[in-house]
Amino acid sequence: MQRTRLGAIALGATALLGTALAPSAVAGTDSEIPTFQQFASSTFKDTDRQYIVNGDEPISNSGDLKAYYDRMVHGSEEAMEEGLVVNTVYGVDDKWSTSQVGNLTYCVSTKFGSRHSDVVNAMAAGAALWEGASSRIDYVHVPSQDASCTTRNKSVLFSVEPVQTTQYIARAFFPSTPKRSRNVLVDDSIWTSGSWTPANIMGHELGHTLGFRHEHTRPESGTCFEDNNWRPLTPYDSSSIMHYPQCNGTSSNLSMTATDRQGAAALYGA
Incomplete structure (x- = not known):
């Protein structure tokens, strides 16, 4: 979850890419589009050396970042005219298998200290939002692994760890993310985010872990375009938990909508 207003403040290439590589820019002059070298050099790198794009989405290495850049530059003119959207990888839905989505195990690092509980x-509250949308989705906290809660822990599917950054409130991953990069990072600012409750922020991030993209990448949003690697599951929903309020969203608190629940059921079953 990005902490600043994309339309007003550029967070390195995270916001730069969302504006300079939007369809209107592609239709304009080449000088409006940064080179890959410019984009890469200004893209924020996380504590584990992953690139962060679209506010809270990690990219593991420079090769994948180049592929992302190419899709933005060469694919943005074909934005789909068709709320919840699922990420796609080479045209295939980025989702968990039926057996795995019913056992999404995780640990919560004890390095959160007094904030651990x-x-x-x-x-638990964020997970319950999605579990309530589809009975097949089940997040399972494994407390016995909290003391060794890192991406190297093979006893859980992913880890939840603290981070200190000014770039985002929290960030997550997609189902296709390799185990070495599969974590949810949470900054202390999650406790001071106003109407964005910690439960809803974690619900947003867990939406990514299920494969759901930012709703505002749809052309109906009119801003904050990301790329075309997604498939629509529902009609556009400006109030979606996956829609940044600062990207022409109509919800101020990131609450889950009936359309979000319909999208989760459409992808994983009711």
């Missing part, structure tokens, strides 16, 4: 509760 708060993060545990926020994760």
Whole structure:
């Protein structure tokens, strides 16, 4: 979850890419589009050296970043005219298998210190939003792994760890992300985000872990375009939990909508 207003403040290439590589820019002059070298050099790198794009989405290495850049530059003119959208990889839905989505195990690092129980509760509340949308979705906290909660822990599917950054409130991953990069990172600013409750912020991030993209990448949003690697599951929903309020969203608190629940059921079954 990005912490600044994309339309007003450029967070390195995260916001730069969302504006300079939008369809209107592609239709304009080449000088409006940054070179890949410019884009890569200004893209924020996380504590584990992953690139962060679209506010809260990690990219593991420079090769994948180049592929992302190429899709933005060469594919943005073909934005789909068709709320919830699922990420696609080479045209295939980026989702968990039926057996895996029913056992999404995770740990919550004890490095959160006095906030550990708060993060545990926020994760449980965020997970419950999606579990309530589809009975096949089940997030399972494994407390016995909290003391060794890193991406190297093979006893859980993913880890929830603290981070100190000014670039985002929290960030997650997609189902196609390799295990070495499969974590949810949470900054302390999650506790001071106003109407964005920790439960809803974690719900947004867990939406990514299920394969759901930002709703505002749709052309109906009119801003914050990301790329075309997604498939629509529902009609456009400006109030979606996956829609940044600062990207022409109509929800101020990231609450889950009936359309979000319909999209989750469409992808994973009711």
